[in-house]
Amino acid sequence: MTVSKHHDALVVGTGFGGLYELYLLKQLGLDVVAIDSATDVGGTWHWNRYPGARSDVDSQTYRYSWDKELLQTSKWSHNYLTQPELEEYFQGIARKHDLYPHIRFETELKHANWNDQKNVWEVGTSAGDEFTVRYLVTAIGILHRKNIPQVPGLETFKGRVVHSSSWKPDVEWEGKRIGVIGSGASGVQLVGALAEHAKSLEHFIRHPQYVLPAALRPVSPEERKAINENYDKLWHSVFASSLGFGFPEPNRPVFSVSAKDREHIFQDLWDEGSGFRFMFGGFSDLATDEAANKEAINFIHRKIKEIVKDPETAEVLLSKDWFARRPLTDDKYYYRFNQENVSAVDLKKTPITSIESGGIKTSDGKLHELDLIVFATGFNATDGSYFAIDIKGRDGLSLRDHWSEAPRTHLGAATSKFPNLFFVNGPGAAFANNAPVTETGASFAADLIARAEEYRKEGKGNGVIESTKEADEQWFETITTVANQTLFSKTPSWFFGENVEGGAVAPRFFFGGIGRLRAAIAHEQEQGYPGFQFS
Ligand code: NA7
Numbered sequence: 449m450t451v452s453k454h455h456d457a458l459v460v461g462t463g464f465g466g467l468y469e470l471y472l473l474k475q476l477g478l479d480v481v482a483i484d485s486a487t488d489v490g491g492t493w494h495w496n497r498y499p500g501a502r503s504d505v506d507s508q509t510y511r512y513s514w515d516k517e518l519l520q521t522s523k524w525s526h527n528y529l530t531q532p533e534l535e536e537y538f539q540g541i542a543r544k545h546d547l548y549p550h551i552r553f554e555t556e557l558k559h560a561n562w563n564d565q566k567n568v569w570e571v572g573t574s575a576g577d578e579f580t581v582r583y584l585v586t587a588i589g590i591l592h593r594k595n596i597p598q599v600p601g602l603e604t605f606k607g608r609v610v611h612s613s614s615w616k617p618d619v620e621w622e623g624k625r626i627g628v629i630g631s632g633a634s635g636v637q638l639v640g641a642l643a644e645h646a647k648s649l650e651h652f653i654r655h656p657q658y659v660l661p662a663a664l665r666p667v668s669p670e671e672r673k674a675i676n677e678n679y680d681k682l683w684h685s686v687f688a689s690s691l692g693f694g695f696p697e698p699n700r701p702v703f704s705v706s707a708k709d710r711e712h713i714f715q716d717l718w719d720e721g722s723g724f725r726f727m728f729g730g731f732s733d734l735a736t737d738e739a740a741n742k743e744a745i746n747f748i749h750r751k752i753k754e755i756v757k758d759p760e761t762a763e764v765l766l767s768k769d770w771f772a773r774r775p776l777t778d779d780k781y782y783y784r785f786n787q788e789n790v791s792a793v794d795l796k797k798t799p800i801t802s803i804e805s806g807g808i809k810t811s812d813g814k815l816h817e818l819d820l821i822v823f824a825t826g827f828n829a830t831d832g833s834y835f836a837i838d839i840k841g842r843d844g845l846s847l848r849d850h851w852s853e854a855p856r857t858h859l860g861a862a863t864s865k866f867p868n869l870f871f872v873n874g875p876g877a878a879f880a881n882n883a884p885v886t887e888t889g890a891s892f893a894a895d896l897i898a899r900a901e902e903y904r905k906e907g908k909g910n911g912v913i914e915s916t917k918e919a920d921e922q923w924f925e926t927i928t929t930v931a932n933q934t935l936f937s938k939t940p941s942w943f944f945g946e947n948v949e950g951g952a953v954a955p956r957f958f959f960g961g962i963g964r965l966r967a968a969i970a971h972e973q974e975q976g977y978p979g980f981q982f983s
Contacts, residue, residue, distance in 0.1 A: 449529035450874065453579040453580075453592075454568070454580045454581070455479050455480065455481045455579060455580075455581050456473075456478035456479045456480060456555075456581065456582055456583065456584070457478050457479070457480040457481070457581055457582065457584070457585060458480070458481050458482070458483065458569070458571060458579075458581040458584050458585070459473065459480060459481070459483075459573065459585045459587060460482070460483055460484075460585065460587060460588055461491055461539075461586065461587035461588045461589060461872075462483075462484040462486075462490070462491065462542070462547075462555045462585045462587075462887040463489070463490060463491015463492055463493065463494070463538070463549055463587065463589055463943055464488040464491060464492075464512075464538075464587075464882065464887075464888075465491075465589075465872030465873055465884060465886040465889060465890050466482055466484070466491065466585075466890075467489055467538060467541055467542060467547060467560065467586075467886060468512060468514070468852045468886070468890040468891070469482075469585050469890045469893060469894060470482045470547050470550055470551070470892035471541075471545050471547060471737075472878075472890060472893055472896065473585075474545075474547075474755065474904060475831065475883055476894065476897065476898055476901065477555060478583075478897075478901075480550060481550060481551075481552065481579075481581075481618045482550050482551045482552070483551070483552045483553075483557060483573060484551060484552075484553055484554075484555065485554065485555065485556040485574070485920060485933070486553060486554070487549075487550060487553050487554060488535075488539065488553065489538045489539060489541075489542045489548075490534065490535045490538040490539070490549070491530055491589050491592075492589055492592075492613075492802045493534040493535050493538065493540075493586075494535060494538075495514075495592075495613045495614070496531060496612065496613050496615070496956055497531050497535075497616075497617075498612050498615035498634065498637070498638055498641075499615075499621070499638065499641040499642055500638055500640050500641025500642070500778075500784065501530070501531035501615075501634075501637060501679055502528050502529065502530050502531065502637065502662075502766065502912070503528050503529045503534060503776035503880050504528060504530070504633070504692060504722060504724065504776075504884065505528070505691060505724070505882075506523045506527060506661065506695070506722075507527055507528060507529050507667065508675045508679075508682065508694065509682065509686055509692070509693060509694040509884070510517065510528075510529055510534075510881070510883050511882070511883055511885065512539065512887060513683040513686070513687075513887060514539070514547075514887065515541065515544075516679075516799075516836075518537075518540065518544070519676070519679050519819040519841075520542065520567055520676050522537060522540070523817065524667070524854050524957075525666055525667065526557055526632055526664055526665065526666055526667060527662075527664060527665055527721075528661070528662060528664060528666055528777075530809045531567075536964030538678070541878075542899045543860075545903070552575065552577075553958070554574075554575070555573045555574055555577070555696040556573060556574040556837075557571060557572075557573055557574075557586075557837050558572050558574055558616070558729070558817065558837065559571065559572045559837065559838040559839070560584055560833065560837065560838070560839045560840070560869075560894050561844075562841050562867060562868075562869075563580070563839065563841060564842060564843075567582065567867075567868075567910045567911065567912050568580040568581060568582055569582075569583075569584045569868065569869070571584065575952045579654050579975055581695065582868060582911060583868050583870065583897050583900070584635045584748050584868060584869050584870070585870045585871075585872060585897075586834070586870070586871055586874070586888075586892050587871075587873070587890065588659065588833045588834070588837075589833055589873075589959040590725075590827075590829055590833065590873055590956075591613075591826075591827040591829055591833075591942075592827060592833045593615070593827055593828040593829075593832045593835075593836055593946055594602070594611045594707040594773035594823075594825075594827060594834050595825050595828050595947065596611055596825060596969070597629075597823070599800055599802065599803050599804070599808075599827055600801075600911070601802040601804055601809075602781070602803045603802040603840045604804060604805050605803050605804070605818075605821060606805045606806065607624075607805075607818055607819040607820055607821065608620070608819070608820050608821070608843035608928065609809075609820075609821045609823070610639060610820070610821075610822055610823070611760075611822075611823045611824075611825070612630075612634035612701070612822060612825075613634075613822065613827075614637070614951060617862045619820070620647040621645070621646060621820055622646070623645065623646070623647050623917060624646060624647055624819040624820050625646070625647050625648045625807075625817060625818045625819045625820070626642055626646045626647075626648070626650070626818065626819070626820045626821075626822065627648065627649075627652060627807065627808050627816060627818045627820070627821045627822065628642070628650070628651050628653040628656055628676060628822045628824055628901070629800075629821065629822065629823055629824060629825055630652075630775070630823065630824035630825040630826060631651065631653045631654070631655065631656055631657055631806075631824075632657065632773075632774070632824065632899040633774060633776050633777075633825070634824040635651070635716055635780045635824035636659050636781045638780075638822055638824055639651050639777055639781055640781045640783055640784060640792070641780075641781070641791045642822075643780070643784040643789070644789055645791065646789060646790075648789045648790075648791075649784070649789060649790045649791075650680055650791050650792075650793050650808075650816050650818070651790070651791070651792050651793065651795065652791075652793045652795055652800065652808065653764060653765070653792055653794060653795055654795040654796065655767065655769060656742075656764065656765045656766060656767045656795075656800075657721070657767055657769075657773055657776050657780045658745070658748045658767055658771050658775065658776065658869065659726075659776045659777070659778050659782065660717075660718065660721065660722060660723040660748070660775060660777050661718060661719075661721045661724070661777070661778075661779050662721045662777045662778060662779045663719065663720055663721025664721070665778070666971060672744055682694055683884075686881070686884050686932075686962075687884060687888075687962065687963065687966060688963030688966075689880075689961065689962065689963050690728070690880065690960075690962065690963055690964075691724060691728050691880045691881060691961065691962070692878075692881035692883075692885065692961075692962040692963075693722075693724055693725070693729075693880075693881045694716065694881075695722075695725050695728075696729065696734060697728055698729070698730065699732050699854040700730075700731055700732055701731060701732055701733045701737070702731045702734065702737065702739070702740035702743050702744075702800075703739070703740065703872070705975045706793055707894055710743060711733070711747070712732045713922065714726075714730065714743075714744065714747040715754075715952075716730070717730045718747075718751065719727060721776060721779075722775075722777050722778065723775025723776045723777040724775050724777075724881075725973045726744070727744075727771070727864030733743075734771065734937065735772060735934050735935055735959075736933060736934050736935065737742050738770075738935065738944075741770050741771050741772065741935055743768075744854040745767075745771050746773050748771065749766050750860075752765055752766060753766075755782040755783060755786075756782055756785050756786065756808065757887060758785070758786075758935045759929045761785050761791070761792050762785075764792040764793075764794040765782065765785065765792060768807055769939050770935045771935075771941070772934070772935035772936045772938065772939040773936070773939055773941045774815040774941070774943070783899070787897050790814055793810065795810075796917070797812075798810040798811045798812045798814070800812050800972075803821070806818075806904035807821075808821065817968075818957035826947055828874045828948045828951065829943075829945070829956060830855065830874070830942075830956040831855040831945070831951075831952075831956070832853050832873050832945075832948065832951065834847055834848075834851075835847075835848050839866070839869070841865045841867070842865045842866070842867065843865075844950070845865050845866075847866065848969065850863065851875075851952065852952065853873035853952055854924065854952045854954030855874075855876070855956065856875075856876070856920040856921065856923070856977045857871060857874045857875055857915070857920060857923065857924075857952070858876075858915035858916070858919040858920050858923050858980070859876065859877075859892065859923055859965065859972065859979070860873065860874045860875065860876040860877030860889060860958065860965070861874060861877075861889060861892050861893055861915070861966055862874075862896070862913075862914065862915040862922075863915060863982070864914060864915050864917040864919075864920050865917075866914070866918055866983075867890070867912045867913065867914055867916070868900070868911075868913060868925070869913040870896060871889070871893070871895035871898070872886060872889040872890045872893055873885060873886050873889045874889070874926070875956045876923055876927050876955075876956070876958055877889055877942070877957065877958065877962070877965065878957065878958045878961060878962045878964075878965040879936075879957035879958065879959050879961075880962040881959060881962070883963055885962055885965070886963065888962065888966055888969070894920075895973065896913055896977075896980070897913075897919050899913065899977065899982070900912065900913040900982065908982070909982050909983050910983055912981050912982065912983045913977075913980050913983075914980065914981055914983075915979055915980050915981055915982070916980065916981055919978070919980070922979075923974045923979075924954075925959070926960075927955050927957065927958045927959070928954070928955055928959075930958060930959045930960045931944075931955040931959050932968050933959075934959050936959060937955070942956070943955065944956065
């Protein structure tokens, strides 16, 4: 179907960011359309439906702060939310705020060209729709475009192959011989869940990571009541904090306490659960000081060796890197390796050489016989999401070329030469609890659009707003400087685009925290938007 039409705004994506953006732009009275390639809302939580998929942020802060009623009435059972609970939450939001009529599902943005004469974006979708919009807001997620390694012979495999984010209910896994490749957040959750009913499970590990317990537990009615009564205070502290998780972030360096106290604190953190809490909720310098980080590594390594009975297997699971990638959380992961049907394959020693009809072959000549291969191999993160779309700004400049050296944005929200294009959680947004970060990005994008509309209605301009090159450069310098002060910059990961070949190696996040990002946005607003030009 080809439709020639104009709308005020197009929101791309209906996950955390897109749904809120749609809500906000509706509130502004704009004629707004949203599209999503999925069949329903939820974004990441629509796609990632593999067994064991669960958030690792405390349930009370992994949600929107702005719907006060749903904060009180949403049903959730445990300290972390399952994928079905999250999907239901997003569907409830879309129903309650009457967002569904504005959304076209199974529709992808294919191209977007800025028309300098008409001051509109000319967009085309996979459904064949062509229309123009004044404002284009991308809320396409930082982890959407799958990374599937091109292993020779993959197409000859006789069993089933699935990427973690493409899991479907018809994937048969119980009683099967399963190979899971990848040991990030998805891989460890998958191993934790699949091992129980797999005939055999082999985990193919290139870089083992540090997996902290979740300490999954039900939340009692009394605890929930206390949370509900204190939500305002909780959000206040989340938005002012660094990580935005709602747990205290003590200003206490590792070596400010005795070795004995340190051990107690690490043990308490271990018992309380959550990789993020372990990294940021006990000490202030685990992510920045090498000696402090080493203390955490030693503690976690000791735990792994205690849990995993076979010393050779334990050795494969011990990371040699800094404890400075995205911290991981799972209760069952390490225990699974004590099961007879579960083993770890060290890809550093014996890399995968090919895939054959019967399974995965490693460099020692061994064929690992499998019925199901699960690629938990991550994503072409942040800017990778944008490169699947042909986006051209002023003078036909493509976003891919504009960001070829590194993705540069102003405050994660906009980039020069791409007027009226806004990112919710674009490259350069804060590394923190994704829910409040996304909420911050969506509300900043809506604020910029409101300012442009104001100018247009007052006859002061055409309703065109664009970040300046200087502002982009300055923010990029800020995020680079901050990243270099952390151990994240010394540990290859998708945080720096290092997980996919050919990508620009540069920070994708502001590691200074959500509080500081919000302060920078507030400063921009108070100063009359010096980082943007209106025309
Ligand atoms: P991640 O965290 O990017 O993890 C991907 C994993 O896949 C990681 O262990 C990679 O090993 C591994 N990988 C990637 N390519 C290969 C090849 N070619 N061979 C072997 N192993 C490979 O993705 P996740 O989906 O787990 O998590 C993404 C985010 O989702 C997560 O951080 C949460 O925010 C939610 P490597 O370490 O590169 O050696």
